[in-house]
Amino acid sequence: MNDPITKPRTRARPKILPKTERPRLHKVILINDDYTPREFVVTVLKAEFRMTEDQAHKVMITAHQRGVCVVAVFTRDVAETKATRATDAGRAKGYPLLFTTEPEE
Ligand code: TYC
Numbered sequence: 001m002n003d004p005i006t007k008p009r010t011r012a013r014p015k016i017l018p019k020t021e022r023p024r025l026h027k028v029i030l031i032n033d034d035y036t037p038r039e040f041v042v043t044v045l046k047a048e049f050r051m052t053e054d055q056a057h058k059v060m061i062t063a064h065q066r067g068v069c070v071v072a073v074f075t076r077d078v079a080e081t082k083a084t085r086a087t088d089a090g091r092a093k094g095y096p097l098l099f100t101t102e103p104e105e
Helices: 038-049 053-066 076-092
Strands: 025-031 068-075 098-103
Touching: 025 038, 025 053, 025 076, 038 053, 038 068, 038 076, 053 068, 068 076, 076 098
Parallel strands: none
Antiparallel strands: 025 068, 025 098
């Protein structure tokens, strides 16, 4: 009789799993200036980085007092796109608002 439960004839070949390295993350950094209104900085942070009023206000004040503040970290493409869009939002209003990016250590 045919036994439906048969042993595999060959031993399973060990699978070679390539190491999956995480992409390096990049910081988006907000730079202080003397001209952009505080409330506008908060508006941009809320719109582009999905922050609450409270979070955005804290980041804005930190940049205002210390000169710079890390806004968030993303993969390189996302960080650069968001920094560019946020900087452009200021430029559209004639403000020198600046967001930069740099790789995390
Ligand atoms: N320093 C600006 C002012 O006093 C406000 C400001 C804060 C601008 C943070 C940019 O990244 C900034 N109106």
